[in-house]
Structures are given as C-alpha cells and as structure tokens.
Amino acid sequence: MSRKLCTVIAAAVLFCLALSGCGKAAPVSADLNALYEKLISEEGMSEMISVPGEKGLVFFGIEPSDCVQEITAICADSLLADEIWLIEAKDEVIAQRIEELAKSRLVQKGEELKSYLPEQYRIVEAAKLERRGTYIILLVSPKAERLMELADSTFKAGTD
Amino acid sequence: MKRYRNIRTIICLLTAAVLCGTFAASACAEGELPESWFDDALFIGDSIVGSLGNEALINGGLGEAQILHINGLSCHGIVRDDTKIHYMGKTLTIGETALLSGANKLFLLLAMNDVGQPEKVIVESWDALFAQIRESCPDIQIFAMSGTPIYSERAFLTNANMLAYNEILKSECEKLGIVYVNITGELADGTGHLKEEFHTDDVHLTRSACKQWIKNLRDPENYSEDVSEERE
Numbered sequence: 001m002s003r004k005l006c007t008v009i010a011a012a013v014l015f016c017l018a019l020s021g022c023g024k025a026a027p028v029s030a031d032l033n034a035l036y037e038k039l040i041s042e043e044g045m046s047e048m049i050s051v052p053g054e055k056g057l058v059f060f061g062i063e064p065s066d067c068v069q070e071i072t073a074i075c076a077d078s079l080l081a082d083e084i085w086l087i088e089a090k091d092e093v094i095a096q097r098i099e100e101l102a103k104s105r106l107v108q109k110g111e112e113l114k115s116y117l118p119e120q121y122r123i124v125e126a127a128k129l130e131r132r133g134t135y136i137i138l139l140v141s142p143k144a145e146r147l148m149e150l151a152d153s154t155f156k157a158g159t160d
Numbered sequence: 161m162k163r164y165r166n167i168r169t170i171i172c173l174l175t176a177a178v179l180c181g182t183f184a185a186s187a188c189a190e191g192e193l194p195e196s197w198f199d200d201a202l203f204i205g206d207s208i209v210g211s212l213g214n215e216a217l218i219n220g221g222l223g224e225a226q227i228l229h230i231n232g233l234s235c236h237g238i239v240r241d242d243t244k245i246h247y248m249g250k251t252l253t254i255g256e257t258a259l260l261s262g263a264n265k266l267f268l269l270l271a272m273n274d275v276g277q278p279e280k281v282i283v284e285s286w287d288a289l290f291a292q293i294r295e296s297c298p299d300i301q302i303f304a305m306s307g308t309p310i311y312s313e314r315a316f317l318t319n320a321n322m323l324a325y326n327e328i329l330k331s332e333c334e335k336l337g338i339v340y341v342n343i344t345g346e347l348a349d350g351t352g353h354l355k356e357e358f359h360t361d362d363v364h365l366t367r368s369a370c371k372q373w374i375k376n377l378r379d380p381e382n383y384s385e386d387v388s389e390e391r392e
Contacts, residue, residue, distance in 0.1 A: 061249020
C-alpha cells in the first residue's frame with residue numbers, strides 16, 4: 001500500500017471519528033438568559049422573580065465564581081413552590097456538586113410543603129432536574145415537563 | 161473666556177450636587193430609617209415573611225437584607241421539633257444561620273403559627289430560642305416583629321388571640337433584651353381585622369400590605385428601643 005493511500009485512509013478514519021464524536025454526546029451550549037425568557041413566556045406559567053445578583057446563589061449554597069452563567073428564580077407568590085435554576089458551571093465536577101445541591105433543595109422543599117401545602121408538595125415531587133455536561137437545569141413547576149421539552153430544544157439547537 | 165467656562169462648569173457641578181442631595185433625601189422620608197440600615201439584617205420567619213421577601217426583591221425598600229422563610233415555621237415548633245433552616249446548602253439552627261449570614265441584626269416573625277398556644281408554651285419557646293441564638297451569636301441584635309392581623313377569623317386564629325400573643329411577646333422581649341417591632345400600623349381596619357385589600361387568604365399579605373409593612377419597619381417609632389441613633 002502506498003504511503004499516499006495510507007494517509008488518505010487515516011484522514012478518512014479521523015474524519016469519521018470526528019463526525020461520530022467517538023460515540024460521546026457532542027458538547028452543548030446554551031444562552032441561559034434566552035432560555036429563561038422562553039420558559040417564563042410559556043402560557044400558564046406562574047409569575048417568576050429572577051433573584052438578582054448573587055443573592056440566589058448564596059442562599060442555595062452555590063459559589064458565584066463557580067458559575068459561567070446563572071439564573072435562579074422563585075415564584076412571585078411565595079406560597080407557590082415554583083422555582084427555576086439554570087446554571088452553567090465552570091466544569092463538570094462543580095456541575096455535579098451543584099446538582100447535589102439541587103437534589104437537597106428538592107428534598108428540603110418537599111419536607112416543608114408535605115403537610116403544609118400538599119398540592120405544592122406534589123409539584124415538587126414532579127420537578128425536573130437534569131445535568132447536561134456543565135449545565136444544571138432545575139424546574140419546579142406544574143408545567144415542569146413542558147418546560148424541560150423547551151430546554152431540550154434549546155440545547156439541541158445549541159449543540160456544537 | 162476660559163475663566164467663564166470654568167465658572168460655568170463649577171456652577172453646573174454645584175447644581176448637580178444639590179439636585180443629587182435633594183433626590184437622595186427624598187428617597188428616605190424625614191425620620192425614616194434608610195434602606196442601608198437593613199443591609200446587615202437577616203429576616204427569618206414563616207410564610208408571611210415569604211411575601212415580604214418577594215416584595216423586597218421586586219421593589220426594594222430593605223437594602224441588602226437577606227430574607228428567609230419556612231412555610232409553617234413557629235417558635236414552639238423550632239423548640240419542640242427542632243425545625244432547622246436550609247441556608248447556603250446547609251441545615252442549620254436559626255443562630256447558626258445568623259452566624260453564617262454575617263448579619264448584625266436578626267428580625268424574627270414567629271406568630272401566626274404560635275397563636276393559640278398556651279402562654280407557658282409561648283414563653284418557654286421564646287426563652288429557649290433566645291438561648292439557642294445567643295449560643296451562636298452572642299452579640300447579634302434581635303428584633304421580634306409583632307404578629308399581623310387576620311382578615312377572616314377561624315378557630316384559634318382570631319385577632320383577640322393575636323393581640324394576646326403580641327402582649328406576651330412584648331413582655332418576653334423586655335425580659336430577654338429583644339427589640340419589639342410593631343409592624344401592624346395601617347394593616348388593620350377600625351375593627352382590628354386585616355384590611356380587605358391587604359389579604360390573599362385571610363392571613364397572608366398582598367404586595368401592597370408588604371409595602372406598608374416595609375414602611376412600618378422603616379419608622380423608628382415602631383421599635384421598642386431607640387434605633388434612630390444607630391443609623392449609618
């Protein structure tokens with residue numbers, strides 16, 4: 001086999017591997033502000049308040065310097081359980097840590113609401129939490145499933 | 161010519177300074193505590209505090225105060241059931257929360273879920289809570305806010321019971337060195353009930369009620385001790 005042919009085959013193999021991503025998911029990227037706007041514009045959504053600055057992160061135990069992008073929002077009606085976290089962490093280890101914080105947040109919200117507001121407790125139980133690489137998405141809403149679909153489409157569109 | 165231009169610049173700067181001063185003064189009515197007075201404050205309470213927190217997030221009024229709430233929180237519950245606060249990803253006592261927050265002022269609203277408890281339970285609960293806070297924060301200034309009026313009374317949730325609770329709380333504050341804050345001004349109508357326009361479900365407050373609450377908090381007259389001299 002000529003040297004030239006070997007080079008062509010090697011290049012073809014590399015090209016195929018690059019296209020397939022070696023079986024791994026392609027990296028994703030998303031503008032979380034745009035996603036948040038999309039989520040809160042969904043029909044029937046409760047009025048949300050985006051917690052300004054670092055207040056939300058500090059409350060939830062997240063180090064602001066660990067985040068690339070972040071939005072935490074609570075419901076304008078404090079008796080409703082609705083809550084949104086859209087966070088891009090600096091790396092996957094941090095993202096895993098934030099995911100754990102989100103899990104404990106759900107447990108704590110559930111404990112608080114179980115006997116006090118059972119209807120809201122059910123919403124917390126049906127909340128959606130996902131980590132995609134360095135991104136963490138927490139959706140506590142009666143429309144959590146639909147909101148996650150919207151997040152999915154944003155991430156699909158943002159796949160590099 | 162250049163000299164006149166300099167004088168004109170100085171006049172412009174002076175006018176701007178005077179205007180800024182006027183606006184700054186109008187942001188804080190005469191005698192009112194400035195927003196910044198609450199920058200080092202931590203508020204902890206029940207679901208009623210939740211609506212205060214949201215109002216402060218949306219429209220401000222309490223500076224950089226941190227406002228935490230737990231639905232159903234009560235003083236007797238904290239002591240009896242060892243109810244904890246979830247803050248910065250940790251599960252803490254109120255005292256530990258205050259310590260971690262770095263606050264110098266701790267405002268508590270624990271009333272609606274304590275109303276109807278026997279006086280002995282209320283007194284013992286406040287004594288125990290006070291001791292628990294002091295253990296973590298020996299120097300923090302503690303403020304106890306009065307219970308708020310009720311629109312439509314039911315079972316033990318009556319305005320008479322709330323008044324009785326507030327009286328017990330007032331004497332507890334005096335005994336323990338806690339500053340009592342009457343936040344009820346203008347919230348009740350002539351009969352002592354929460355005004356119709358201020359309630360969402362008989363006990364919880366609307367945003368406009370929370371605006372009034374913030375106004376009451378910023379009025380030094382509503383504090384059992386003179387706080388006006390501590391202004392920054």
